[in-house]
Amino acid sequence: MPNVLVAVSGGLDSVVLLHRMVQQGHDVAIAHVHHGQRRASDEEYRFVERLACAYGVPFHGTRLELEAASQSAFREARYAFFETVMREHGYRELMTAHHADDVVETVLIQLHRNVIEVTGIPERRPFGSGTLVRPLLDETKQRLIEYAEHHNLEWREDATNAKTDYLRNEMRHLIIPELQAEWPTLVQDVCTAARLNREIWQRRYVAMADWMARHVRFEMKAFHVKLPTLATLSEEERHVLGRLLSQRFGVQVAEGMTRLMRSKRGTGVYDVGGDFRLEKRDGSLALTERGRLSIPSPQRVETLPERVTFGEHVVSLEVTDGGRGFPLDALEWPLYVRAPRPGDRISLSVGTKKVARVFIDAKVPKEKRPLIPLLVDATGRIIAIVGIRVSDFPEKSDARCPRLMVK
Template sequence: MRQAIEPFASRHNLFEPHDAVIAAVSGGADSMAMLWYLHRYTLLRPEVVYMHHHLRSEADEEVHFLRRFCEEHALVFHVKHLDVAAQKRKTGSGTQEAARELRYQEIDRLMKDRNIPLAATAHHGDDQAETLLMRFLRGTPRGEGIPVRRSLTNGAVIRPLLAVSRADIVQFLQRENVSWCEDSSNTSDVYERNRIRMSVMPVLREENPQLHRAAQAMSEQGALEDTYLLQEAEKQLSRFQFAPDAVRFSTVDWQAVPAALQSRVIPLLLNYLNPLAPWGKHHVTVFQRTASGRDASETGTIGSGIQLERSYSQFVLRRSEAADLPAEQTVKPGVICGADEYEARGEVERAEVTLRAEKAALPLIMRTRKDGDRIHTASGTKKLKKLFIDAKIPRKERDRWPIVADSHGTILWVPFLAVTVPPNGPPASLQEIQLTFVSGQGLTAIHN
């Protein structure tokens, strides 16, 4: 492992001898290998920080394990307690995203408090390959994956293990006789990354045992290309007229932007009007669809309070708090419904359910909430308003949350929140339907 890390660290100028560094350590194999390498085989002066998310029962045991390890090796040890639930309520993000945001905030704060402008995390080469594969599956394969260096307000985070594989890490720990903790969540198939790690990665490594090296090379090349293309995209902004609450341009202006740069220019325009929104692929798709429409006038609701209005050859991208809500849509088997229009976030990225609906009440309808909406759950009938409040869904997100109902108006499913449990009644002719909702990609239905 050392033979791979040292030239990698030198090539990327990750650190200098005698630098102090904050090492983010969970107690797992990856972070323990990083910590031992930094402590035993470099002249760096690591301080250890453990992020306690209060999400797993074994976290207290990991704190005890790391505290004892740091005492044995005369290492400074910090524990940071994260309120993930509060972060989710504040941002509307899922558990994984909220936890990640808090980790980097705490690292940045600790770097300032300790006057240490360098931190290290234990992302490795297999993580890189998984990340690139996940981006490919989502249709966003361009650019880098996990960056070698990430800038924060008070310094930079480095990833020295991106040059090595998980197998290299385990062999290193066994040879060095270093213990580690096992994280039970790593074997859960709830998370997309875990499913890829357990089912896909072994097959790919059989085809290429050096997969982690190939992934890192792709990521680094992608980073170079992404930087260059972003610079070129920024040059295109001179074609647009910027006002405090709007961006104006013409069909000629837009068509003059090279097609290869349009998907990079669009987020720059959206970010100008709302820099806090999580702009993604589906927002770009709505923008492009509206910009390329053939009707004399058209309005596209981009999301996060932004609309694109076209009147003949003139465009206005503007803030609009009263943006149009998605129209009611019929759910057709095998056809994506509600792409780019409905927004919902859960603890995982995908929501799935299998329903048994009355054939006489088909087709299913996808819509947003209405006053008085109710759903019948195992504990009885519940108002959707109460359902959203109990789940702490921000008010502004509730109007775009998808609701699946039958054609009689009975609500069957609220993705990520509730599924109907019908009251006992006479037997009916039922159709089994498998529904999948992915925010930003829409709803699909399979009739079994």
């Protein structure tokens, strides 16, 4: 039973890879994808099928039904097919024919797109139920041509590869030849640099996994990390942290983490898709489920004036010399800003009233009620439902007593 699946397009690179694997005694199978975009694809499909027959190896082929799709969409569909074949037939490795010239193209594209992790193409990485392997990364295109000619191999040329409509083809046919004219060792030098950079980034991932275990608090479907701790990381370290957290939760948190960190506001929310969102609050960055409210922690107030950030609300507490407001000597200190609790009641001139009923009367949306800040004193008496209603509990002082104003 073969344990290696070789992706064969019918082009020179994959034909050479297949020939080498067979010559070296590997037990292989072939996977081929008909993209359904060119007339020549029918003949290429039959050609690869004949190769499988000639080598006496299993053949797995499919035709994609995508209309006017992007290159990335075709790539995703192609690799989804490879993954399905591996899972259904028990292949442990998928081999592709990427080579050294492809590494140079990829590095230049990464630089062009301002990618932070410029590492070219890795030789191995986890893929589906097994591993994706690229055995030809040390081989130049010219060496593959020489190998094919030496062994009298037959292959098919995709005419679209000669066009410069796509960035990769533009790099291949226009930019890299000019660079090589001035820099003959371009391919070898770039491949070496990419390999060294991959090793640096691998060490960063190992170190960040250890940092994450010490500084990030995980729950079943959430995480919390203190903003001051997060601020000590470099841009590269935060990038790695974002990648590791994205892998763990299956959503892309890196961009949201960067935006919330750069924001000068003390609170913020970033939708990361799926059932999750990132929240910046209470000096922490947290990933929470969309349907699950994240209630801010109670905030203690011991001195005035004071501004208290409570979730997305800012509570301003000021002192006046008399008139409107709460007499300070009628309050039991310290004060607290907290979220509503079941059974909360506020004192009014006509008696007490449930806070829940105040919300209903004020037509506060149900989903916002748990996040409305309440100002209470040390005895638990509610001084104000901030922004909605203030308490009328009896005064103990004359009109000249300093007063608390809540805004």
